[in-house]
Amino acid sequence: MSAAHRFKRVVCVAVAAWACAAQAQRPVPPGVSQPDMARLAYDLQPRQIAPRTWVMEGAVDDFSRANGCNIINTAFIATGAGVVVVNTGPSRLYGEQQRQAIERTTLEPVVQVFNLNLHPDYFFGNQAWADRPTQALAGSVAGMQAEGAAYADNLYRLCGDWMKGTESTPARDAIDPTSLPKTLQLGSHTLELRRLQGHTADDLVLLDHTTGVLFAGGLVFAERVPTTPHADFAPWLASLDALDGWLASGAVKQVVPSHGPVHTGAAGIQQTRDWLRWLTRHMQDSAERGLDLGEVLRAPVPERFARWAAQPAELHRSLTQWYPHHELRALAAPPRQP
Numbered sequence: 001m002s003a004a005h006r007f008k009r010v011v012c013v014a015v016a017a018w019a020c021a022a023q024a025q026r027p028v029p030p031g032v033s034q035p036d037m038a039r040l041a042y043d044l045q046p047r048q049i050a051p052r053t054w055v056m057e058g059a060v061d062d063f064s065r066a067n068g069c070n071i072i073n074t075a076f077i078a079t080g081a082g083v084v085v086v087n088t089g090p091s092r093l094y095g096e097q098q099r100q101a102i103e104r105t106t107l108e109p110v111v112q113v114f115n116l117n118l119h120p121d122y123f124f125g126n127q128a129w130a131d132r133p134t135q136a137l138a139g140s141v142a143g144m145q146a147e148g149a150a151y152a153d154n155l156y157r158l159c160g161d162w163m164k165g166t167e168s169t170p171a172r173d174a175i176d177p178t179s180l181p182k183t184l185q186l187g188s189h190t191l192e193l194r195r196l197q198g199h200t201a202d203d204l205v206l207l208d209h210t211t212g213v214l215f216a217g218g219l220v221f222a223e224r225v226p227t228t229p230h231a232d233f234a235p236w237l238a239s240l241d242a243l244d245g246w247l248a249s250g251a252v253k254q255v256v257p258s259h260g261p262v263h264t265g266a267a268g269i270q271q272t273r274d275w276l277r278w279l280t281r282h283m284q285d286s287a288e289r290g291l292d293l294g295e296v297l298r299a300p301v302p303e304r305f306a307r308w309a310a311q312p313a314e315l316h317r318s319l320t321q322w323y324p325h326h327e328l329r330a331l332a333a334p335p336r337q338p
Helices: 003-020 092-105 120-129 138-163 233-249 267-288 293-298 313-332
Strands: 047-050 053-056 074-078 083-086 110-114 134-137 173-175 182-186 189-196 203-208 213-221 254-259
Touching (some): 083 092, 138 173, 203 233, 233 267, 267 313
Parallel strands (some): 083 110, 213 254
């Protein structure tokens, strides 16, 4: 089965899980937008987290019409030599309202837009930035081009009118991974770009050495179950170790995950690592015990994960996609000697 067909099958399963999962009501932290469905207004609230640095926080939840399918943190930095935008949200409407929010906050023009990976809520707002440079890693651009139509089909089903007029608009400028890491000096800000891997095959991370703010993209999830449709678990864990190194060096003062609260310290890195290790061990052990997928889906999660956002829907998506690989591996393994 080709990668494209496998992805489409996973997307269909994901849609079913989204439709069936009951979403618990969660308190809305200060600064998180509270979308108005009647007006299709995202209510984006730029929150300053460091000098000349703002984040617009999405719901710590799963995609739904109630939250406008806005579950991502986007950000912008007014460098003194123009604004750098990080991620553009799940729709054309989001991108337009993001642009308006930035223009209300700073008089500096936007000079660069970065999409940190290939997932739709990282780049579907690019339509609103057609007159500005939009950049992503070359592998992410290729993924956007290959998967964009499938993303659009499913987000239209999930998000309804929030997606009006949205077309998949991949980043126009591909960053050569061999050029990274590299440092950009924009105004008073020194920005370092690095390519890591694991959440997807090409995860762009951005560290502002001037403020110590790390834009970790999908490599770090905080208080939310990680998504895994393009995951490679071993490189992901290695990337978390690399981010830990930045923290240990003192270069990082705050972490902006794409999903979950902005935080200081290593809490998000530790949570993500804990989940990935538990999930892989859980699937391996269950396969070796001969459990079928239905049995694994019904098994409870450890208490420390039970209250995380997008639970159990995100776990069920991961198990549906990845558990068959562990079953095949267990079946192919030689029998244990008595």
